[in-house]
Amino acid sequence: xxxxxxxxxRLAPAPFNKSNADLILRSSDRVExxxxxxxxxxxxxxxxxxxxPSQPPxxxxxxxxxxPLVDLPEDGNIVEELLRLCYPLAKxxxxxxxxxxxxxxxxxxxYDLELPIQILKQGLxxxxxxxxxxxxxxxxxxxxxxxxxxxxxxxxxxxxxxxPLEFWPSGISAGDYFRxxxxxxxxxxxSSMHFLSGPSQPPVAAEQPAGESExxxxxxxxxxxxxxxxxxxxxxxxxxxxxxxxxxxxxxxPTLLPPTKTASSLRGVASNHLYTDTDxxxxxxxxxxxQETARSLAIIFGFYNLAPSIALPSxxxxxxxxxxxxxxYGLTALCEAVKLRxxxxxxxxxIGAYLAAIRRGLHDRxxxxxxxxxxxxxxxxxxPELEDSSALAYDRLLTYHKACRDAATTALHTVFPPSSSxxxxxxxxxxxxxxxxxxxxxxxTAKLCERTMSSPRRAAYWASAIQDTTATATKWRAWYSSxxxxxxxxxxxxxxxxxxxxxxxxxxEDIPSFS
Numbered sequence: 001x002x003x004x005x006x007x008x009x010r011l012a013p014a015p016f017n018k019s020n021a022d023l024i025l026r027s028s029d030r031v032e033x034x035x036x037x038x039x040x041x042x043x044x045x046x047x048x049x050x051x052x053p054s055q056p057p058x059x060x061x062x063x064x065x066x067x068p069l070v071d072l073p074e075d076g077n078i079v080e081e082l083l084r085l086c087y088p089l090a091k092x093x094x095x096x097x098x099x100x101x102x103x104x105x106x107x108x109x110x111y112d113l114e115l116p117i118q119i120l121k122q123g124l125x126x127x128x129x130x131x132x133x134x135x136x137x138x139x140x141x142x143x144x145x146x147x148x149x150x151x152x153x154x155x156x157x158x159x160x161x162x163x164p165l166e167f168w169p170s171g172i173s174a175g176d177y178f179r180x181x182x183x184x185x186x187x188x189x190x191s192s193m194h195f196l197s198g199p200s201q202p203p204v205a206a207e208q209p210a211g212e213s214e215x216x217x218x219x220x221x222x223x224x225x226x227x228x229x230x231x232x233x234x235x236x237x238x239x240x241x242x243x244x245x246x247x248x249x250x251x252x253x254p255t256l257l258p259p260t261k262t263a264s265s266l267r268g269v270a271s272n273h274l275y276t277d278t279d280x281x282x283x284x285x286x287x288x289x290x291q292e293t294a295r296s297l298a299i300i301f302g303f304y305n306l307a308p309s310i311a312l313p314s315x316x317x318x319x320x321x322x323x324x325x326x327x328x329y330g331l332t333a334l335c336e337a338v339k340l341r342x343x344x345x346x347x348x349x350x351i352g353a354y355l356a357a358i359r360r361g362l363h364d365r366x367x368x369x370x371x372x373x374x375x376x377x378x379x380x381x382x383x384p385e386l387e388d389s390s391a392l393a394y395d396r397l398l399t400y401h402k403a404c405r406d407a408a409t410t411a412l413h414t415v416f417p418p419s420s421s422x423x424x425x426x427x428x429x430x431x432x433x434x435x436x437x438x439x440x441x442x443x444x445t446a447k448l449c450e451r452t453m454s455s456p457r458r459a460a461y462w463a464s465a466i467q468d469t470t471a472t473a474t475k476w477r478a479w480y481s482s483x484x485x486x487x488x489x490x491x492x493x494x495x496x497x498x499x500x501x502x503x504x505x506x507x508x509e510d511i512p513s514f515s
Contacts, residue, residue, distance in 0.1 A: 008030055009026065009030040009031070009032050010030065010031055010032070011031075011032055011034075012031050012032060012033040012034070012076065012080060013080075015087070015089070016033040016034055016035055016080070016083060017034055018034050019034070021034035021035055021036055021067070022036060022037050022067060023035050023036065023037040023040070023051065023067065023068055023070070024067055024068070024069040024070070025069075025070050025072055025079060025083075026069055026070070026071050026072065027072055027074060027075050027076040027078075027079045028071075028072065028073055028074060028075050028076075029075045029076050031075075031076035031079070031080075032069075033076075033079060033080070033083060035083060037051055039086055039087060040086065043086040043113050043114070043115065043116075044086075044111045044112050044113050044114075045112055046110070046111045046112045047111065050070055051068065051070065074103075074107050078103055078104050078107050079107075081104050082104065082107055082108060082111070082113060082116055085108075085113070085115060085116035085119055085120075086113060086115065086116060091119060095123075095126055095127065095130075096123055096127075097127065097131065097134070098124055098127050098131055098134040098135050098137075098138045099134065099138075101120055101123050101124050101138070102138045102141070102142070104116075104120060105117065105120040105121070105124065105138075105142060106142060108120055109142065121144070121147065124138060124139070124144075124147060125147060125150065128150055128151050128154045128156070129154055129155070129156050130156065131156075132151045132152075132154040132156040132157040133151075133157060135147065135150075135151040136148055136151035136152055136157070136180065137172055139151060139195075139196075140171070140172045140173070140176045140196060141171040141172065143196055144196075145194055145195055145196050148176075148195040148196055149195050152180055152183045152184070152195065153183075157184070158184065170390070170512045170513075170514070171514075172390070172391040173386065173387055173388070173389065173390070173391060173514060174355065174385075174386040174387075174389040174390060174391050174393060174394035174514075175197075175198050175386035175387040175389075176195070176196060176391065177391035177394055177395065178382060178386050178394065179193060179194075179195055179196075179198075180195075182380060183195070185379070185380070198382065198384070198386070198387055199382065229245065230243035230244055230245060230285060231245055231246050231247075231285060232244055232245065232246040232249065232285065232286060232287075232288060233285055233286070233287040233288070234249075234287075234288055234290055234297065235287050235288070235289050235290065236290055236292055236293055236294040236296075236297050237289075237290065237291055237292060237293055238293050238294050239294075240294035240297070241287075242297065242301065242307075243285070244306070248306070252304055252306070253304075253329050253331070254330070255328075255329045255330050256288075256290075256329050292321070292325050293321065295313075295318060295321075296318070296321045296322050296325050297325075298310055299312065299313070299318075299322050300322065300325060300326070300331070300334060303333075303334050303337070304331075304334075312337065312338060312341040314341075314344075314345055314348070314349075316342075316345050316346075316349055316352045316353040316355075316356035316357070316369075316385065317352075317356045317359075317385060317388075319338060319341060319342060319345055319356075320356045320357055320359075320360045320362060320365070321360070322334070322338055323335060323338045323339070323342070323360075323362060323365070324360050324361075324362070326338060339365075342365055342368070343368070346365075346368055346369045346372045347372060349383070350369045350370075350372035350373040350375075350376060351369075351373055351376075351378065351381060351383050351385075351397070352383040352384070352385040353365070353368075353369035353372075354366050354369035354370050354373065354397055355383065355385035355386065355388075355389040355393060355394065355397075356385050357369060358389060358390075358393045358508070358511060359385075359388060359389055359393075359513075359514065363508050366506075366508060367506055367508075370397055370400055370401075370506050373397065373400075373401055374401055374404040374405065374408075374455075374456050374501065375455040375456070378397075378398065378401050388514065389514055390511060390512050390513070390514040392511050392512065393511045393514075396506065396507055396508065396511065397506075399507075400504065400506045400507075403504045404456055404501045404504050405456065407456075407497075407500040407501050407503070407504055408456035408497045408500065408501055410500065411493065411496040411497040411499075411500040412493065412497060414493075414496065415489065415490075415492070415493030415496065456497055456498075456501045
């Protein structure tokens with residue numbers, strides 16, 4: 001980078017202002033640090049590359065002869081603190097908050113400064129008993145397995161189990177958060193897990209439908225048919241190429257390519273696509289660079305019979321990519337097919353589908369998946385999509401899941417109050433206090449209430465089934481009238497469960513992107 005006039009820079013405080021120093025480091029806010037290169041070379045192998053000789057530009061202002069200048073992206077406060085930790089100077093004492101330590105420690109890791117890393121990590125650990133949650137967050141972002149484990153094991157972390165909303169910064173994955181919750185729940189992690197990485201193989205509880213690995217392997221190297229006279233090459237984000245005819249693509253995918261009159265005019269078009277010439281063997285065939293992967297493009301072209309047909313995937317991430325592409329290019333038929341497939345995937349893998357949808361901004365699909373999670377237990381269930389999603393997105397799902405379960409419980413207790421003496425009534429179910437002269441009704445109600453607690457979304461279906469059954473049964477004998485009244489009350493209670501659960505809102509606002 002060309003040097004700026006000296007008038008725009010200012011000199012750092014002592015001891016980094018000596019005129020006889022042999023190196024100048026300039027921070028992003030234009031503070032110049034005059035330092036001794038030998039100290040930096042001993043402290044950091046990274047500086048050996050950065051301090052290679054270079055010729056100053058011809059317009060550079062006069063300065064001390066042959067004193068190289070290196071521009072750094074860090075600001076002056078960070079650079080000064082790193083230098084003070086490297087120099088033989090008194091080190092800072094006292095407790096510093098984790099959010100002040102993190103940017104300096106991140107820079108120390110970048111330049112591989114062994115002593116500053118050691119000192120700053122000690123300062124981070126000093127906060128474990130007073131700010132364990134913040135220490136854990138910094139450890140997650142900087143990938144310090146040992147510090148994350150130490151913070152999670154502190155007594156203070158257990159006090160902070162109800163995490164404040166303002167805590168959720170960017171850079172923490174849902175996988176990191178899942179493992180913290182598991183540690184707080186169990187007091188340990190499974191042997192296949194570390195704090196900052198998932199299991200080497202998905203556990204049995206993970207949502208992983210059979211046959212998914214075979215489906216993925218068949219799409220690693222998609223083979224596209226080659227047109228006899230291609231006049232356009234579609235290149236995917238992962239490098240696969242599809243030679244086709246522009247006329248055909250323009251007819252079937254009118255929004256895929258911007259309108260142009262000639263093939264030569266494709267180059268340099270101001271649009272979201274990047275056009276370049278192909279290799280020398282086909283100098284007149286332009287290339288359009290697409291943002292989609294080879295897998296997504298193979299599925300799309302196969303759906304429209306431009307390539308061998310490929311079944312819509314059962315992996316929610318891959319299916320979400322296809323839906324995003326379909327919406328982007330206005331492929332209505334494809335989108336409708338994907339949405340039908342999505343419903344089936346949601347029934348099999350609701351947690352993974354929710355996370356995949358959130359990551360791609362598909363909020364309607366995320367809400368559909370979230371609603372299906374209330375029929376499954378989430379505690380201890382690991383899914384691979386956790387590693388690519390933000391912790392806040394996962395926390396919002398946990399909050400929604402609990403709110404739905406609580407709403408179902410409240411509705412049930414209003415109609416069927418729980419009994420503390422269920423065993424005296426002849427059954428072990430805690431909702432056996434339902435008033436009825438018929439022992440079968442009491443037992444049936446108790447069991448159905450327990451099933452509703454674990455699968456609240458099915459309450460409306462059971463209510464309709466009970467109503468249809470009683471409507472038929474009461475025509476048989478007069479003594480069914482009392483049974484009819486009992487079951488109608490049960491049906492009404494289940495409908496209230498469905499209504500209460502439907503009123504719970506899922507908050508998807510302000511969820512940061514995660515990469």
